[in-house]
Amino acid sequence: MDNQPEMKPYVIGLDLGGTNSVFGIVDSRGEIKATTAIKTQGYASVADYVKASCTALEVIIDQVGGIDNIKAMGIGAPNANYYKGTIEHAPNLTWAHDTEVPLAQMFSDRIGIPVAITNDANAAAIGEMTYGVARGMKNFIMLTLGTGVGSGIVLNGQVVYGSDGFAGELGHVIMCREHGRTCGCGRKGCLETYCSATGVARTAREMLQTTEEPSLLRELKPEEITSLDVSIAAGRGDILAKRVYEFTGKMLGEACADFAAFASPEAFIFFGGLTKAGSLLMDPIRRGYEESVMPVFKGKAMFLISSLEGASAAVLGASGIGWEL
Amino acid sequence: MDNQPEMKPYVIGLDLGGTNSVFGIVDSRGEIKATTAIKTQGYASVADYVKASCTALEVIIDQVGGIDNIKAMGIGAPNANYYKGTIEHAPNLTWAHDTEVPLAQMFSDRIGIPVAITNDANAAAIGEMTYGVARGMKNFIMLTLGTGVGSGIVLNGQVVYGSDGFAGELGHVIMCREHGRTCGCGRKGCLETYCSATGVARTAREMLQTTEEPSLLRELKPEEITSLDVSIAAGRGDILAKRVYEFTGKMLGEACADFAAFASPEAFIFFGGLTKAGSLLMDPIRRGYEESVMPVFKGKAMFLISSLEGASAAVLGASGIGWEL
Numbered sequence: 001m002d003n004q005p006e007m008k009p010y011v012i013g014l015d016l017g018g019t020n021s022v023f024g025i026v027d028s029r030g031e032i033k034a035t036t037a038i039k040t041q042g043y044a045s046v047a048d049y050v051k052a053s054c055t056a057l058e059v060i061i062d063q064v065g066g067i068d069n070i071k072a073m074g075i076g077a078p079n080a081n082y083y084k085g086t087i088e089h090a091p092n093l094t095w096a097h098d099t100e101v102p103l104a105q106m107f108s109d110r111i112g113i114p115v116a117i118t119n120d121a122n123a124a125a126i127g128e129m130t131y132g133v134a135r136g137m138k139n140f141i142m143l144t145l146g147t148g149v150g151s152g153i154v155l156n157g158q159v160v161y162g163s164d165g166f167a168g169e170l171g172h173v174i175m176c177r178e179h180g181r182t183c184g185c186g187r188k189g190c191l192e193t194y195c196s197a198t199g200v201a202r203t204a205r206e207m208l209q210t211t212e213e214p215s216l217l218r219e220l221k222p223e224e225i226t227s228l229d230v231s232i233a234a235g236r237g238d239i240l241a242k243r244v245y246e247f248t249g250k251m252l253g254e255a256c257a258d259f260a261a262f263a264s265p266e267a268f269i270f271f272g273g274l275t276k277a278g279s280l281l282m283d284p285i286r287r288g289y290e291e292s293v294m295p296v297f298k299g300k301a302m303f304l305i306s307s308l309e310g311a312s313a314a315v316l317g318a319s320g321i322g323w324e325l
Numbered sequence: 326m327d328n329q330p331e332m333k334p335y336v337i338g339l340d341l342g343g344t345n346s347v348f349g350i351v352d353s354r355g356e357i358k359a360t361t362a363i364k365t366q367g368y369a370s371v372a373d374y375v376k377a378s379c380t381a382l383e384v385i386i387d388q389v390g391g392i393d394n395i396k397a398m399g400i401g402a403p404n405a406n407y408y409k410g411t412i413e414h415a416p417n418l419t420w421a422h423d424t425e426v427p428l429a430q431m432f433s434d435r436i437g438i439p440v441a442i443t444n445d446a447n448a449a450a451i452g453e454m455t456y457g458v459a460r461g462m463k464n465f466i467m468l469t470l471g472t473g474v475g476s477g478i479v480l481n482g483q484v485v486y487g488s489d490g491f492a493g494e495l496g497h498v499i500m501c502r503e504h505g506r507t508c509g510c511g512r513k514g515c516l517e518t519y520c521s522a523t524g525v526a527r528t529a530r531e532m533l534q535t536t537e538e539p540s541l542l543r544e545l546k547p548e549e550i551t552s553l554d555v556s557i558a559a560g561r562g563d564i565l566a567k568r569v570y571e572f573t574g575k576m577l578g579e580a581c582a583d584f585a586a587f588a589s590p591e592a593f594i595f596f597g598g599l600t601k602a603g604s605l606l607m608d609p610i611r612r613g614y615e616e617s618v619m620p621v622f623k624g625k626a627m628f629l630i631s632s633l634e635g636a637s638a639a640v641l642g643a644s645g646i647g648w649e650l
Contacts, residue, residue, distance in 0.1 A: 139488045153587065155492075156483050162589025163464045164625060167480075169586040172619050174579070175502075185619055254499070261494040262478065262587055264487025294497050294510055300489060 008071040010064055012057070012113075013319025015123075016040060016077035018092040021049075023057055024315035025064050028323070030131030032312055034060035046095040050106045057111070072114040073107060074321025076123030076314055083165040085117055114325040120144070120314065122159050122168060124271050124306070125152025126324070127317030132307040133269060140267045141259055142306075143170065143252070145274035148184070149192040149199075155263055170259065171196070175251055195252050197227040197273050204230045204244045215240035231277045245280045252281075253288020260289075260297045271306040271313070278305075333396040335389055337382070337438075338644025340448075341365060341402035343417040346374075348382055349640035350389050353648070355456030357637055359385035371420040375431045382436070397439040398432060399646025401448030401639055408490040410442055439650040445469070445639065447484050447493060449596050449631070450477025451649070452642030457632040458594060465592045466584055467631075468495065468577070470599035473509070474517040474524075480588055495584065496521070500576055520577050522552040522598050529555045529569045540565035556602045570605045577606075578613020585614075585622045596631040596638070603630075 010033065015022045021040045024032045036056045043049040061067055079090040085104030090096040096103075108115040118126070125142035128134040134142075138157040144150040149171030153160040160167045171192035172185055180189020181202065193199050205222050208215065216233040217225055217240060233241035256268050268289075274281060286303050293301075308316055335358065340347045346365045349357045361381045368374040386392055404415040410429030415421040421428075433440040443451070450467035453459040459467075463482040469475040474496030478485040485492045496517035497510055505514020506527065518524050530547045533540065541558040542550055542565060558566035581593050593614075599606060611628050618626075633641055 139492075155480060155485050155487070158481050160480050160588060162480070163591035164589055164622075166621050167464075167587065167589035169589075169619060169621070172586045173583040174617070177500075177579070187617070187619070254502070258498040258583075259587070261497045262492065262584070263485060264489055264492035264494075266488035292499070292512070294494060294512070296491050296494070297489075 008069055010070045011319045011322030012061075012070060012073035013315040013317070013322065014053070014073065014075045014077075015314035015318050016075055016087075017314070018078070021053065022315050023053070023060065024312065024319060025060055025070070026316060026319040026322075030127075030308075030316055032315065034063040035315070036060050041094055043095055046101045046103065046106065049095055050103070050110060053107070054110050067112065070113055072116070072322035072325040073111065074123070074126075074318045074325075075103065075107070075115065075117040076120050076318035076321075077103070077117055078120065080117045080119045081165040082116065082118045082122070082159075082161050085115070087117070114322075116321045116325055118159070118321055119150070119168075120317075121150030122152040122161075123314065123317035123321065124150075124308075125154055125159060125269075125317075126320035127308050127313065128269055128271075128306055129154060130320035130323060131316055133304050134267065137266050139263060139265045140269055141170070141256075141263065141265045142269045142271060144272045145196060145270060146272040147197055149196045153263065155265075170255070173255060173258070175255060191251070191255050195248050195255070195274075200227040200230055200244060200248055200274065201225050203247055204241065207240055207244060211240070213240045213243075217241060227274060228276075231280065234277065234280050242280065245277060246284045248274075249281050249284025250288035253285045253290075254292045256285070256289050256301070256303075257293035257297075260293050260301060264297060265301060267302040267304050269304045269306055271309070275305045275309070333394055335395045336644045336647030337386075337395060337398035338640040338642070338647065339378070339398065339400045339402075340639035340643050341400055341412075342639070343403070346378065347640050348378070348385065349637065349644060350385055350395065351641060351644040351647075355452075355633075355641055357640065359388040360637075360640070361385050366419055368420055371426045371428065371431065374420055375428070375435060378432070379435050392437065395438055397441070397647035397650035398436065399448070399451075399643045399650075400428065400432070400440065400442040401445050401643035401646075402428070402442055403445065405442045405444045406490040407441065407443045407447070407484075407486050410440070412442070439647075441646045441650055443484070443486075443646060444475070444493075445642075446475030447477040447486075448639065448642035448646065449475075449633075450479050450484060450594075450642075451645035452633050452638065453594055453596075453631055454479060455645035455648060456641055458629050459592065462591050464588060464590045465594055466495070466581075466588065466590045467594045467596060469597045470521060470595060471597040472522055474521045478588065480590075495580070498580060498583070500580060516576070516580050520573050520580070520599075525552040525555055525569060525573055525599065526550050528572055529566065532565055532569060536565070538565045538568075542566060552599060553601075556605065559602065559605050567605065570602060571609045573599075574606050574609025575613035578610045578615075579617045581610070581614050581626070581628075582618035582622075585618050585626060589622060590626060592627040592629055594629045594631055596634070600630045600634070 151170035176189035181193035183190035476495035501514035506518035
């Protein structure tokens, strides 16, 4: 056979964050063979950013035996459009502010391998499918619970990008149609306003204000309470703090019940800071789900925490895109 | 080349309803070349039903030049599971009540061509993609507005079946989490309880009871009002009846806004009795959608009425599955 594919053992992953850009060279089992990083900001143009990236990359590419060993590169970044290979109007990136940057093509032109880009939550889903708890799954939904609520949806083994590349914004389904909390997206009642880390802190502040319940959280200044404080208090048995997680988990479970009506996934996988609360959060999610899901879906879906938590998760996620190219 | 595919010009479609089973032989442009029908009920067993079907089918298969001209067969049926090829616990089918019937395999064994089965709303989506307004679309959502609200979801050019074959139950996302209407599925506040034909009649009765608004509908017995009566009254300028469609359309639009956050489809396509109201329904849907959808999706999706309305739509839909086998 002439056209037997070359077996290139590695892919590059780039976790492009607001502060740092972290690169990793990864093998098919999710082992990071070499890593480097540069600052994301401080470049006059995107061309300068790509140039600095490639200078840093050269070193670690040499460490794994050169570019011939590398199949492709994946980038996880805010406001990324998979179809176009661009970053669009990213408010936190000086060189991609108010414009469309063809980042995938620019990297590809310089390094000479295929490059694709997607948003952080889709990258997390791909990482989970490639190296994590979603290995072998064809239908699952990843929910990232951080400052906001992001999502990556995989159906029929493929990430759902929709008609424009922006599908999978499950943090912005409406959970409260009346008197909902104001969301950063300009609307009211979005899931994200309740079930993100900031939503949890907001719920705690509301409960402290509207009840007389004694709580360890009353020792803190209300405006300084974080989801971590709530989690620590709940771990110490604080009733109000536990109630915050009950409320948050129940709403996430109800949202997942609606997502099941859409996609009937095999699993819901949770990623990000809030999952550190463990069963404090996961038990109410499961209960809220089973109580509110359609009978035909009851007892079918798994509720899992990402197995790629930690500093390297985002790089692994981004690298996972590389295998699909 | 040895393995050039044979060009078989036709597929069979079976619209398996509670009363009648309608068969059609269809070409690739959606023209029905021959058709026949039998009663669905009155057979002692599923074997007898399949036998009677095949006797009727033989005649129309001969009319198109024999079985060698037929590629495959698709069945649209209630409670159908695409993955398993079965009808499961269909309350309205005497021979599939309280059991799982491997209908696809039984037909395939008898006729000697591939056979697949799916539920009515998925069949409608496939029909629209094969012969109708969704030709060439890779991402769209079909909503069937009849006695209930059904849905067929197509993403990346494929019907979404989910992990168990039952995905796409968008009639059962929860639109009212408090004081919602009781649904046939056993829960409360489902989209279907408001935006089906029965939901529209229910809304009209509620508005007649809770307001003093004069209305042509007051001439009817409340319990006998149908969505058709509401549509006729609205067409005559009846303000209360128009308000019913405003309410219904707005909620459908809001639901579609959440579906956009999930899948960002190119179009929402509406099918079934309620769409006869035309712009009375479609205008409020579009307005409700644009007012409530995330900014990134504004102005992108099309809102269309099925081009396959009419008696043959269900047969065409079912036959569409055949081309994919």
